[in-house]
Amino acid sequence: MPKTLNLTLSPKQAASTEGWLAIAVRTLGVRREQVALARVVKRSVDARHQTPKVLLTVEIFLDGDEKPQEVHFDYPDVNGKTEVVIVGGGPAGLFAALRMIELGLRPIILERGRNVVDRRRDITQIHRGVKVDGESNYAFGEGGAGTFSDGKLFTRSKKRGDYNRALQTLVFHGASPEILYEAHPHIGTDRLPKIIEQVRHTIIRAGGQILFERKVTDIEIRGGKAVGVWCGEDLIEGAAVVLATGHSADDIYEMLHRKGVLLEAKPWAMGVRVEHPQELIDRIQYHSSDMREWLPTAAYTLTSQVNGRGVYSFCMCPGGVIVPAMTSFEECVVNGMSASARSSRWANAGIVTEVRPEDFAHLHEEWGVLAGLKFRQQVERHAASLVGGGGTAPAQRLADFVARRRSFDLPRTSYLPKAVVGSGDEWLPEFIAESLRGGFKSFGHKMKGFVTNQAQIIGVESRTSTPVRIPRDRDTLCHPTVDNLYPTGEGAGYAGGIISAALDGTRVAESIAEKLKN
Ligand SMILES: Cc1cc2nc3c(=O)[nH]c(=O)nc-3n(C[C@H](O)[C@H](O)[C@H](O)COP(=O)(O)OP(=O)(O)OC[C@H]3O[C@@H](n4cnc5c(N)ncnc54)[C@H](O)[C@@H]3O)c2cc1C
Incomplete structure (x- = not known):
């Protein structure tokens, strides 16, 4: 078992591993050579005092202690498995897809915007005041609104285990392990696109699909059940439809309203x-x-x-x-x-x-x-x-x-x-x-x-969240009047931010897998 220590340090002491490790070793009464592994598990700054303090929680593994297991994710081959259509490739849609693969379903993501590389060019055009591509901008495109963002990873979610797993998923796809212990983790807009690309590779390697420049214009509902979606003239069918379209897809709310699908106003x-x-x-x-x-x-x-x-x-x-x-x-x-x-x-x-x-x-x-x-x-x-x-x-x-x-x-x-x-x-x-x-x-x-x-x-x-909620059943997470339709993420009104959208997408994937099993 590692020894866990809570240290209150000066900013300079906390800034280098040798700085805090010397204090940890002294506190424990062990020699430096006995330490096999030392790691920070939590870090925050207390700036209420004239001189700010850094609070570190550290774990010290001595020779002979069992080392922590590296977290590994297994994404099995889902070719030929039951297909589920996901509309939107933001955090909610991508995390729903990853979880579906783990649970043996084949996700097909339809994304109206472009991949992260082409999207970067479109964003440069906005900064230059040249034009906004209505389908590829800060809100739309691979990775959703979270790709070119600060990448702050906060959530008010009470489920610590789920939160840690979401962060570990990001680390597995290339994020710095520091996000696992920082009190206010963030990734940064220079690193996010690479991580999103890695997530795409995982989904495609496992047999899932991500189709860009595929704007969903309608939902196919038969006998009260969502059976697929329309991208213009093309119908893409699936055993369930996940709506993960974010808070800027006004056309999606308008389409649902026209079809008489139940929506709710929200503050x-x-x-x-x-x-x-x-x-x-x-x-x-x-x-x-x-x-x-x-x-x-x-x-x-x-x-x-x-x-x-x-x-x-x-x-x-x-x-x-x-x-x-x-x-x-x-x-x-x-x-x-x-x-x-x-x-x-x-x-x-x-x-x-x-x-x-x-x-x-x-x-x-x-x-x-x-x-x-x-x-x-x-x-x-x-x-x-x-x-x-x-x-x-x-x-x-x-x-x-x-x-x-x-x-x-x-x-x-x-x-x-x-x-x-x-x-x-x-x-x-x-x-x-x-x-x-x-x-x-x-x-x-x-x-x-x-x-x-x-x-x-x-x-x-103006786009802190959405003024409209797409309702769903509390237990099944399915829309109350359209069977097999699963609204998720920020656009549906169930998340605010990258991690909460990712967690919500994960939950929806689990609900769908549970339903399709029966
Ligand atoms: C500049 C900026 C900075 C931000 N910074 C942070 C931050 O630091 N931390 C944080 O937690 N949150 C941040 N956010 C908010 C965060 O990005 C969102 O909360 C999060 O991305 C919501 O995830 P989502 O998957 O629900 O929706 P979105 O990320 O909005 O993804 C929805 C996706 O659906 C696609 N889509 C929409 N309509 C259709 C359609 N008809 N057919 C096909 N595809 C469609 C869109 O193109 C988009 O890719 C920031 C947002 C912006 C814009």
């Missing part, structure tokens, strides 16, 4: 991205910028209540960039990402507030359950129209926004193609602008120096 959140100089966030969080030599790029999580409405930071990207995440140049949608080193000079985060069905009551009569979707589209299109589209985003200095002052210019930004000065009160609905203003004031009390004109808000952070 979600919208707001802006805020961008600060990273050095300022380091100084606020670590009480000095010198600590950066030993500590990770500083992050923050902020929450507040303003007039009964939650306002919170979302998807914070330390050392990252703000990206144009729209699926058309008629929309303005921003998000954030970072590379593995998190070394850009900026820190950004979504600052968003709850949006509830009563906020767009005027749209219910015309649009019914799709009213939230229409509201989101209207806000995104209004912002784009104010700045002329083309990927340009409206922006305002943060302290000016909070004080209701006009900004005359903007600080430098990571955002491409371009940010232009405007007023948050013009591009945001009033209730959102007011909630954000109250939230920022409260964040300024929690983090002294946060509300500054060195920072700016950029709009619009």
Whole structure:
């Protein structure tokens, strides 16, 4: 049995294996030569003190202790096995496919976008303000919205075992083993595409299929059962249909609504991205910028209540960039990402507030359950129209926004193609602008120096999750009125983020395997 130690260390002590191992060996009263293996199993930073501390949990294996087993995944040959159609190759769809293979089913993934290599070229065109390919962009394409992202791997899932297995699956496909013990693991946009490619190789090697540039336009329902999907003129049949289409596939919700498939409205959140100089966030969080030599790029999580409405930071990207995440140049949608080193000079985060069905009551009569979707589209299109589209985003200095002052210019930004000065009160609905203003004031009390004109808000952070849920039975995970139809992931309303979508896809695969067994 290894010895487990909890160590509270200075950032410098924790930064090198020799540094913490010397302390661990002394604490245990053993000699360095007796140590056969030493590994970190958990690492977090406690920055509440004037000098931040690093909390390490380490395992020390001495000579004679049994070593930990390497985690291995077995993906058997599924050629000729029962076929299941998966619509969407994001984390939910890919993890559903991997689990199906383990359980002896043959997944066929239909993905509207391109593979990661071609997709990168399409994304460059967006950054240059040239064009958005409606099928290949930050939201659509191999790996889904998670591929060109920060790759933060948080989840609120209570099932630790499932979470660890999802992380191990990523390590098996090339992610750094560090993600297994970091308190806030992340992969980075420079490494994610390679991992996604490896997942594709696993699926194809086992006999599964991934077809790109295959946009699903309809579902074939016979006798109350989903039996396949249409990609234009082609029908692709399967024993079950998994819908893993993410939160940007408005056409999928519209198609389901037209067919009379039951949908539900749900609350979600919208707001802006805020961008600060990273050095300022380091100084606020670590009480000095010198600590950066030993500590990770500083992050923050902020929450507040303003007039009964939650306002919170979302998807914070330390050392990252703000990206144009729209699926058309008629929309303005921003998000954030970072590379593995998190070394850009900026820190950004979504600052968003709850949006509830009563906020767009005027749209219910015309649009019914799709009213939230229409509201989101209207806000995104209004912002784009104010700045002329083309990927340009409206922006305002943060302290000016909070004080209701006009900004005359903007600080430098990571955002491409371009940010232009405007007023948050013009591009945001009033209730959102007011909630954000109250939230920022409260964040300024929690983090002294946060509300500054060195920072700016950029709009619009609108796709935090989906305004529509595709319902399913709690136990079988199947749609309640269309048999064999399995909605999953963020677009269906059951996940928010890469790992929770992956876990949800895994669960759906298990439910399908269970059903098809009987
Ligand atoms: C820039 C950015 C940064 C992000 N950073 C993080 C982060 O750091 N950590 C985190 O946890 N989350 C992050 N997210 C959110 C995360 O990416 C999503 O929560 C996650 O990808 C949802 O997974 P999903 O599989 O449910 O859907 P998606 O990833 O959206 O995948 C859906 C897939 O379905 C495909 N599709 C849609 N319609 C059709 C159709 N009709 N036919 C065929 N295919 C279709 C799409 O092309 C897409 O590939 C980020 C998102 C963005 C955009």
